[in-house]
Amino acid sequence: MTTILDGKKTSATIRAEVAAEVAELTAQQGRAPGLTVILVGEDPGSQVYVRNKERACAEAGIVSVAHRLPASTTQAELEALVDALNADDSVDGILLQLPLPQGLDSQKLLDRIDPDKDVDGFHPVSVGRLALGLPGFRSCTPAGVIELLDRHGIDPSGKRAVIVGRSNIVGKPLALLLMQGWKGGNATVTVCHTRTPDLKKECLDADILVAAVGRPRMISGDMVREGAVVVDVGINRTEEGLCGDVDFESAKEKAAAITPVPGGVGPMTIAMLLKNTLRAYKLHQGLEAW
Ligand code: NDP
Numbered sequence: 001m002t003t004i005l006d007g008k009k010t011s012a013t014i015r016a017e018v019a020a021e022v023a024e025l026t027a028q029q030g031r032a033p034g035l036t037v038i039l040v041g042e043d044p045g046s047q048v049y050v051r052n053k054e055r056a057c058a059e060a061g062i063v064s065v066a067h068r069l070p071a072s073t074t075q076a077e078l079e080a081l082v083d084a085l086n087a088d089d090s091v092d093g094i095l096l097q098l099p100l101p102q103g104l105d106s107q108k109l110l111d112r113i114d115p116d117k118d119v120d121g122f123h124p125v126s127v128g129r130l131a132l133g134l135p136g137f138r139s140c141t142p143a144g145v146i147e148l149l150d151r152h153g154i155d156p157s158g159k160r161a162v163i164v165g166r167s168n169i170v171g172k173p174l175a176l177l178l179m180q181g182w183k184g185g186n187a188t189v190t191v192c193h194t195r196t197p198d199l200k201k202e203c204l205d206a207d208i209l210v211a212a213v214g215r216p217r218m219i220s221g222d223m224v225r226e227g228a229v230v231v232d233v234g235i236n237r238t239e240e241g242l243c244g245d246v247d248f249e250s251a252k253e254k255a256a257a258i259t260p261v262p263g264g265v266g267p268m269t270i271a272m273l274l275k276n277t278l279r280a281y282k283l284h285q286g287l288e289a290w
Contacts, residue, residue, distance in 0.1 A: 003258075026200065032061055034091050034275045035092065036093070037112070075103075082094065094113050096110060141170050141174075158187070162190045220248060220250050230246055232264055
């Protein structure tokens with residue numbers, strides 16, 4: 001029988017754990033953790049994501065503040081806002097919702113965020129720490145994949161992991177998480193992309209196959225090895241509704257375990273954001289160090 005890796009349920013468990021710790025620490029420290037989100041423009045997907053993040057924060061006892069700014073906001077105004085948030089003691093985490101409207105330089109803004117408030121894990125310092133195998137903020141979606149596997153008793157150690165997609169926000173950091181010599185790592189990792197000559201052959205080698213491509217149902221059952229674990233990061237809006245990068249029905253026939261879309265990796269991303277915000281708060285309050 002194929003195990004469904006239930007991200008919704010796992011995320012609810014993690015969110016409850018975070019909420020319990022937040023309640024205890026808020027009483028002890030006299031201040032709740034604070035997350036500030038910067039949202040520029042009217043991108044409908046981003047609006048939904050930010051609303052979901054606000055709701056999740058409220059449920060966990062984290063104070064969330066969203067700066068909703070018009071698409072006409074200038075780079076200089078955004079840089080000034082980031083500087084102000086870096087200096088604000090009530091702000092533990094800063095999240096710049098991407099994508100930004102055209103003409104704004106997101107990398108320059110991400111670089112400006114205080115690395116100790118970088119709860120999205122996109123700052124070069126966070127990425128560098130990950131690459132070096134040092135403690136630091138991990139970006140939420142790849143960290144969510146590792147946590148989802150862990151909480152279902154799946155240890156990547158010694159396994160062959162194949163990731164389709166090499167983006168800075170998913171494929172690349174996930175490859176690093178899976179290959180490092182720590183808990184949730186120690187896999188032998190292959191990263192595929194548009195220049196990979198025989199994608200099917202690579203996928204069929206995978207004990208753990210991760211799709212982070214952005215192409216609806218591109219990974220079909222005939223690309224999945226019998227007994228593999230299949231993780232679908234994709235979120236694609238089609239006329240029939242949301243679907244992943246994996247053809248769930250055919251892949252399920254082969255996989256030992258598989259994530260659904262929706263309800264798989266997506267909810268884990270928000271749970272990891274809450275965890276990162278709690279971590280940022282503990283750093284800020286001097287309760288923990290890296
Ligand atoms: P990007 O578009 O940044 O990257 C896609 C990657 O897939 C690229 O590396 C690209 O290769 C590769 N790719 C595209 N087509 C093919 C192909 N035919 N064969 C092999 N490789 C291919 O996407 P993201 O990483 O940002 O997102 C991937 C998916 O994950 C999207 O559906 C997105 O919505 C979803 N997502 C979900 C999140 C969640 O919380 N669940 C969070 C973030 C993203 P190349 O580099 O050569 O162009």
